[in-house]
Amino acid sequence: MVKRMILYHGNTEKAINEILEEGMLLDKFKSYGDKHYLGDGFYFYNDLKQAEHWAKMKVMRSKMYFGQNWAVLKCSVTYDEEYFLDLDFREQQDFFFNEMKRLDKQLKEKELEVDEYSDAYFCNYLSRILDLVMVSKTFVYKDKHNIYPPLFSNNKSSPYAKTRHFRTEKQFVIRDKRIVSRLSKEM
Numbered sequence: 001m002v003k004r005m006i007l008y009h010g011n012t013e014k015a016i017n018e019i020l021e022e023g024m025l026l027d028k029f030k031s032y033g034d035k036h037y038l039g040d041g042f043y044f045y046n047d048l049k050q051a052e053h054w055a056k057m058k059v060m061r062s063k064m065y066f067g068q069n070w071a072v073l074k075c076s077v078t079y080d081e082e083y084f085l086d087l088d089f090r091e092q093q094d095f096f097f098n099e100m101k102r103l104d105k106q107l108k109e110k111e112l113e114v115d116e117y118s119d120a121y122f123c124n125y126l127s128r129i130l131d132l133v134m135v136s137k138t139f140v141y142k143d144k145h146n147i148y149p150p151l152f153s154n155n156k157s158s159p160y161a162k163t164r165h166f167r168t169e170k171q172f173v174i175r176d177k178r179i180v181s182r183l184s185k186e187m
Contacts, residue, residue, distance in 0.1 A: 004078045007044035007172055008186065010055030013069035016185055020073075025177040038135045039123030041173035048072065048186060050169050076182040077174065079133050085126065087137035088170070099126060123173070133176040138168050 009016075015029055025042050032040045045051045055070035086092055100122055123135055174180060 001081050002078060003081055003084075004076055005046065007046055007075055007077050007174075008048050008051035009042065009044045009073040009075070010051035010053070010058065010070065011073065012055070012059060012065050013071040016071040016073045020183055020185060023183065025174070025180055031173075034118040034120045036173070037119045037123070037139065038137060038171060038173035039120045039127060039175070041135075041175040042177065042180075044075075044077075044172045044174060046170055046172065048074075051186075072186040074182075074184045074186045075180045077134070077172075077179050078181065079179050083131055083133045085123075085130070085132050085135045087135070096122075096126070127175050133179050134172055134174050136170060136172040138170040140168055 011029065019026055019029065030041060031043055036043065045054070051072045052070075055072055059065045059068045059070045085096070087096060103122075103125070126132065127135065
């Protein structure tokens with residue numbers, strides 16, 4: 001089934017203006033590497049405030065972008081559900097973990113040595129074999145200055161001594177920029 005949603009990407013105003021001038025996502029702004037949990041692609045939020053927060057952090061905390069203006073790109077994303085892996089749903093999580101186990105078994109059977117592979121590597125692997133256009137997941141938000149990990153016990157750390165509710169952020173990684181249209185700037 002084909003669906004549509006609005007997503008937001010926070011970045012420097014210069015980057016957003018370049019994207020708007022070209023009328024499409026530019027590969028030079030694509031994220032790569034193991035530190036990106038959902039693999040390679042263009043990272044978005046379905047929450048405008050979260051995209052604003054990310055853009056502000058980028059220009060305040062990164063030496064490379066410090067002092068630049070920030071902006072948010074708004075776009076429409078049209079996708080076929082069959083090619084979207086949403087790791088917030090149990091069925092899709094089960095698929096993810098079962099495929100991970102299957103890959104581990106294949107590596108062992110072929111006596112292939114893999115030191116370690118990350119979530120990013122595995123998301124890239126699944127995206128390649130399934131032709132995924134988008135992957136998403138909700139993560140517990142971690143402030144880089146004060147990290148309070150969620151505890152799954154009766155021991156509670158400050159400031160969460162009264163609650164187990166943590167701020168979250170749902171991230172979307174777009175792997176195929178052709179599903180993106182109607183680009184505009186939000187401020």
